[in-house]
C-alpha cells in the first residue's frame with residue numbers, strides 16, 4: 003500500500019529524494035513531522051549552551067552527543083520561531099543509552115569513565131568474580147542527557163532514540 007506522503011511525492015516531478023537522518027532535539031512536539039516544519043534557520047544551533055546542536059543531514063539541526071551533553075536549559079526551544087517545541091515543563095524526550103560489547107569492562111579491562119560522568123548514577127559498577135567490575139545500567143534513572151557518550155574511549159555507548167530517517171522531497 004502506498005501511503006499519502008509517498009503518493010504526494012510520486013505526483014511531484016523534478017524533486018530529488020534523499021535520506022535524512024537526525025538525532026532529534028529535546029522537547030520536539032512531533033519528530034515525524036519535524037523536517038516538514040523546521041525552516042533550518044539555525045537559531046537553535048546558535049542558542050545551545052553546550053554547542054551540541056549541529057547542522058545535520060539536509061541542513062536540519064541534529065544533536066551530537068560526541069560534542070557534549072544536553073543540560074536541558076531549554077535555550078534551543080526558546081530560540082525557535084516555529085511552533086515545534088513542547089512547553090518547558092514537559093518531558094524533553096524518550097531516550098536512554100545502551101552499552102554494547104565493545105565496553106572495556108566487558109573485556110576485563112578496568113574502566114569506569116561512563117559512571118564517573120553520570121550525575122543520576124544510572125550507571126553503577128558492581129564487582130564481578132573473575133573479572134573487573136561490570137557496568138549495571140538502570141534505564142529508570144537515565145535522563146538521556148548523553149554525558150556518558152563522549153568519555154567512553156571505545157564508543158561502546160549509543161543513545162537509543164527515535165532517530166528519524168525519512169524520505170525528504172526537496173532539500
Ligand code: SF4
Nearest residue numbers: 050072073075076078
Ligand atoms: S536544551 Fe540546552 S543544552 Fe540541550 S540541546 Fe537545547 S540548547 Fe542545547
Ligand code: SF4
Nearest residue numbers: 040041043044046082
Ligand atoms: S530554530 Fe527552529 S526552525 Fe530554526 S533550525 Fe532550529 S528547530 Fe528549525
Ligand code: SF4
Nearest residue numbers: 120144145147148150
Ligand atoms: S545519558 Fe546521562 S543519565 Fe543516562 S546514563 Fe548517560 S550520563 Fe547517565
